[in-house]
Amino acid sequence: MDTLKQLRRMGVRQILLQALTFAAVLASGLMMWKALGLVCNTESPIVVVLSGSMEPAFKRGDLLFLTNFPNEKFEVGDITVYKLPHQGIPIVHRVVEAHDECVLSFMQDRSSFSSTVLDQFLLTKGDNNAEDDKVLYGSQMKWLKRSNVIGRVKGFLPYVGYVTIVLNDFPQLKYALLGGLGLLALIQKE
């Protein structure tokens, strides 16, 4: 009742202004995410670890920071995040085999040549798994290609991502939080 009374006292103009502020906050958040993605050249520069296949290094709920620069090839030992075409969930595993198909272009007198990597054929494995990911890839795919990889793990921040796991496991909590924040933004006078 109190909040309703407060809303009425604020008037339409004030409410609209508050809604605009709220929208600006959301938009700037999205902009920061997209800008980070642009700088790191990846569709999702930050991912949350969802499984225990890289334990004890990465646990469920840890945050990983990714980059995917086009001129950097993937090396064995790199930890990649990849998405399989038939599966929506990104997987965090380490590259254990890298086969680079290169083309060596010789100069006319064969004295020098330049080498370009045409494509990379990768095999990954979770540090905590006994077997490599051949089974995960399925019968259609023998190797992971660059195009399947979202990025390589560069940085690590523990625990912080657990919030999103909780919010995904309990969607009611997500709506309650979103609604509460929205309401707060509307009625708070700043």
Place this chain on the structure above:
Amino acid sequence: MHSTYNRLSTILSHASTALMVLLGLVAATSYLTLPSPPPGTVDIKTVQVYQERYRPNEVAWLRFDLDADLRPLWTWNTKQVFAYLVVSYADAPNGTLSSHAPAAEDGLGGSEVRKAGNDIVAWDRIVRRQKDARIRIEGGRNKYPLKAVGKKFFGAEPFSAKLMYNVQPWVGLLTYGQAGETKAVVEWPRAQSAMQ
């Protein structure tokens, strides 16, 4: 003005900012003061190549000696070290993975050769404590079979092996380095008669 809610949110935001700055400083200092281990040794003792049964490709088994001291890698921000032995070799020209066209003259008199570079992890170990970071292995065998993607090892260029490490921090940037390498390249032998 100074409601409980206000006070709480101020404290929370201040605390989280302070925490983030602190974590940033930890990550930055540990990245700037990266230790490097003394060079170790990698020795390939024997190489045996077998033809896999019912499959077209060959498989190689190694015997190797490793000697490396990764203890200097432990700082206050080291959670664990992933040590791994990488076998690297190049396939014979044009004996590659995909079905691209073979070498072709490009009309200008120059020519192109397609080649595959291969890096395979033969052995790895997760080291979680500093006292376990002295790696000394004699006559070790590869944990993972080395499978020839170009079907055969014989004819491919000789291989080298190097011991690499990846330091995984409590917070911050992942770092990589090399802790040893074979002194000379090793030739691939012919496949022995099928076994297993």
